[in-house]
Amino acid sequence: MGNLRKRLAALTELPSDAFGACPYVTIESNTAIKLDACLEILAYGEEEIRLHLRGLIATVTGEDMTMRSYGDRTVRITGTIRSVTLDETGRGERA
Amino acid sequence: MNLLIRFLSAVMGWRRVFCSADFALPILNVIRREGVEIWGLCRHVEGGITFCLLDREYRRLLAQLTDGTELVTEKRYGLPYFVYRYRRRVGIPLGILLLLTLTKLSTLFVWDITVSGNETISDAEVLTSLEELGCEIGSYLPSIDFYRICHELILNNEDIGWVSVNMVGTRAEVKLIERDAKGETEENHGTPSNLIAAHDGEIVRTETASGELYVVAGEQVKKGQLLVGGVLEIGQGEETGRFLLVRARGSIFARTERAFEVIVPFRYTKNVSSGRVIVKKMLKFFGKSMKLQENSSILPEGCDIIVENKRIVLGEGDAAGGIPLPIFLVTTYYEETKEVEVLLDEEQALAVAAIEMSALVARELPEAEILSRESRWERRMTDEGEVLVLSWRIVCIEDIAEEVPLGVEG
Numbered sequence: 001m002g003n004l005r006k007r008l009a010a011l012t013e014l015p016s017d018a019f020g021a022c023p024y025v026t027i028e029s030n031t032a033i034k035l036d037a038c039l040e041i042l043a044y045g046e047e048e049i050r051l052h053l054r055g056l057i058a059t060v061t062g063e064d065m066t067m068r069s070y071g072d073r074t075v076r077i078t079g080t081i082r083s084v085t086l087d088e089t090g091r092g093e094r095a
Numbered sequence: 096m097n098l099l100i101r102f103l104s105a106v107m108g109w110r111r112v113f114c115s116a117d118f119a120l121p122i123l124n125v126i127r128r129e130g131v132e133i134w135g136l137c138r139h140v141e142g143g144i145t146f147c148l149l150d151r152e153y154r155r156l157l158a159q160l161t162d163g164t165e166l167v168t169e170k171r172y173g174l175p176y177f178v179y180r181y182r183r184r185v186g187i188p189l190g191i192l193l194l195l196t197l198t199k200l201s202t203l204f205v206w207d208i209t210v211s212g213n214e215t216i217s218d219a220e221v222l223t224s225l226e227e228l229g230c231e232i233g234s235y236l237p238s239i240d241f242y243r244i245c246h247e248l249i250l251n252n253e254d255i256g257w258v259s260v261n262m263v264g265t266r267a268e269v270k271l272i273e274r275d276a277k278g279e280t281e282e283n284h285g286t287p288s289n290l291i292a293a294h295d296g297e298i299v300r301t302e303t304a305s306g307e308l309y310v311v312a313g314e315q316v317k318k319g320q321l322l323v324g325g326v327l328e329i330g331q332g333e334e335t336g337r338f339l340l341v342r343a344r345g346s347i348f349a350r351t352e353r354a355f356e357v358i359v360p361f362r363y364t365k366n367v368s369s370g371r372v373i374v375k376k377m378l379k380f381f382g383k384s385m386k387l388q389e390n391s392s393i394l395p396e397g398c399d400i401i402v403e404n405k406r407i408v409l410g411e412g413d414a415a416g417g418i419p420l421p422i423f424l425v426t427t428y429y430e431e432t433k434e435v436e437v438l439l440d441e442e443q444a445l446a447v448a449a450i451e452m453s454a455l456v457a458r459e460l461p462e463a464e465i466l467s468r469e470s471r472w473e474r475r476m477t478d479e480g481e482v483l484v485l486s487w488r489i490v491c492i493e494d495i496a497e498e499v500p501l502g503v504e505g
Contacts, residue, residue, distance in 0.1 A: 041123050046138065066137055067123065075127075 023053040030081045032068075033060055038075045041067075049077055052089075059085040108150045108173035111135070115143040118164050125159045145169065204381060205234045206265040206421045212272055216254050221269060224248055230260065230267065232421045233382030286500060287340035290323035292316045293497040296349030306343030316495070322347045325501055340501060347496040350466070355455055355487045359448045361439050362480055366397065366432040373398075373431075379423040387424075394429055401428040441483070445472060448485035456487065463493035 009015065023037035035051055035058055042057070043050035049065055051058045065079030114122050123144075126133055135147040148156065150173075160166065181187055208225065210218045225231060228244045241260045248258045248271075256274040260267055290306065298314045306323040310316055323343040328336075373394065376387040403426040408417040439447065469488040474481060 038127065041120060041127065044120050044123060044144075068136060073127070 023056060025053075025058065025084065025086070027081065027084065030062075032076060032078045033081055033084060034074060034076045035060075036074050038073050041075075046079075051075060055089060057087045057089055059083075059087070061085075104149060105173050108171065108175040109147055110150060110153060110171045111145055111147050111169045112153065113139055113143060113145045113167045113169050114165060117143075118166070119144045121164060122156075122160065122166065125156065129155065129159050131156045131159075150175070202265055203236050204265065204421075205230065205232055205236060205239075205262075205267050207419060208232060208267045208269060210269045210271070212270050215273060216252070216271075220252075221248075221271070224252055225260075225267075225269065227251075231382055233380070236262065236265075286342055287325045288342050288498050288500045289321055289325045290343045290345060290347065290496040291499055292318055292320045292322055292347070292349070293495045294318055294349070294351045294353070294493075296351035296495055299348045299350050299492050301345065301347050303343075303345035305341050306345065308345075310347065316349065322496055343498070345496060346494045348492050349495045350490065350492055351495065353460065353489045353491065355452060355459070355489070357448045357452045357455065357485045358482050359439070359444045359451070359485070360480055360482045361441075361444055362436065364434045364436050366399075367435050368399070369431045369433045371431040373429040375427045375429070377425040377427070379425050381421050384425070397432050397434070399430040399432055401430065402426070403428070441474075444483040445485065448472070448483055452485055452487055456489065460489070460491060460493060463491040466490045466492065 023035065025036070026034040028034070035053060037054040038051050039054060040052040041049070042052055044067065046064055047061060049060045049067065051060075060077055060081060060083075062082040063080040065077055065081070068076040068078050125131070131148065131152050133146045133148045133152070135145075137145055139145050153168075157166065208222060208231070210221045213221060222231070225244065225248070228247055230239050230241075230244050241262075244260055245258050249255050254274050256272045258269065258271040260269050262268075295318050296316060298310050298312050298316060300312055301308055301310065301322075303323055306325050307327055308323055309321050316322065323345050325341050325343040327339045327341060329339050378385045378387050405424045405426070407420045407422040407424060409420055410417040467490045470486070472483060472485045475484050476482075
């Protein structure tokens with residue numbers, strides 16, 4: 001489904017988010033990060049939180065991190081954000 | 096969390112739960128997957144996480160957790176737990192029930208009465224009249240027939256021209272128009288009347304606003320003589336014999352000679368306070384009286400009674416004036432009196448008589464122009480003893496016009 005959406009976006013030359021093909025990641029300075037389309041929490045620690053987003057594995061590292069909200073598959077993490085790594089997953093892949 | 100959600104949470108009951116680090120991940124995933132509403136997520140000092148959720152959400156979460164997953168309730172909050180905690184204290188629910196019942200019952204009684212529109216009639220007179228008709232503070236509202244009360248108030252009080260009693264919540268609002276004010280309205284319309292002489296005298300000057308003048312300056316008039324007539328003949332020639340009735344208005348000033356007499360006995364008895372006062376206090380609540388303090392002394396035969404009625408006001412010192420309650424503190428003072436014989440000498444009796452005479456003249460001739468005054472006094476023997484008689488003969492100019500409605504002999 002994800003690939004189909006990407007193809008449609010490429011075909012129509014529209015941004016891929018118009019088809020909901022990509023999750024949004026919003027970083028607020030180094031104190032908070034908001035990630036859309038969270039499918040699963042893979043790891044939850046003070047220094048590392050790993051999330052399975054649609055088509056991506058997001059690894060957030062930092063200090064004293066806490067997840068704050070879950071509404072509508074959106075996860076908000078607060079704390080001191082040091083880095084965000086986004087790895088693409090294969091079709092049906094689970095980390 | 097906004098205030099409404101906070102309130103609803105308090106009503107429905109909520110709890111703070113703890114799960115160890117081992118179970119945090121699966122629980123968080125269940126929360127995310129099932130859309131369980133939580134708040135206040137934070138890490139626990141011993142590791143693991145704590146969060147808050149409604150009891151309803153807690154049960155939903157528990158149903159989704161796999162066996163072995165531990166979720167520990169740290170503390171419960173909200174009304175259901177408060178009620179549960181105090182379930183053995185019967186007084187609390189009974190008190191709440193009593194409060195609600197009393198609150199409901201209190202709306203069936205008159206809590207306050209306000210009177211407006213009165214100028215010459217005092218509030219106390221109106222309230223007393225209302226009380227006689229069964230409407231007072233503490234009266235049972237469904238038993239009051241306001242239509243009858245208004246009707247009888249007008250019938251029983253000559254001074255009241257119109258009255259209405261309306262309930263505003265638990266307060267009875269009495270609005271009235273006095274008959275004098277109504278009379279003024281009639282005055283504008285003009286009730287047919289004559290002006291006659293109130294005393295004998297010699298006419299000095301006349302000021303007529305309406306009506307036909309029957310006297311001239313210098314004329315001697317007798318008491319009851321017509322001065323200004325309210326019946327005007329209209330028409331001329333063959334059309335005579337038709338009359339127009341008007342209200343005669345005007346001032347007829349005459350030189351009159353008035354005699355006043357004041358009698359003062361040289362020996363009489365009067366009641367004076369003996370200094371002994373008995374006080375009785377009573378609490379009047381919703382029309383029912385309750386004795387607070389009673390002096391057991393036997394009341395003396397002759398005594399002056401002073402009743403002080405003080406209304407209890409909640410927050411009396413407040414800038415807003417406080418809330419008047421239907422509670423009165425009634426203090427009755429019984430002041431014992433005794434009869435004392437007073438003996439006056441001639442000089443003292445004369446002084447007393449002069450004071451009484453001045454008051455009498457001021458009352459009888461309030462706007463008169465005094466021209467001369469002849470004063471004399473004498474001692475006279477009566478059946479009740481010797482008295483001093485002070486006589487004043489006053490020559491003055493006063494308005495002798497007295498209005499009488501037509502058809503009534505003056």
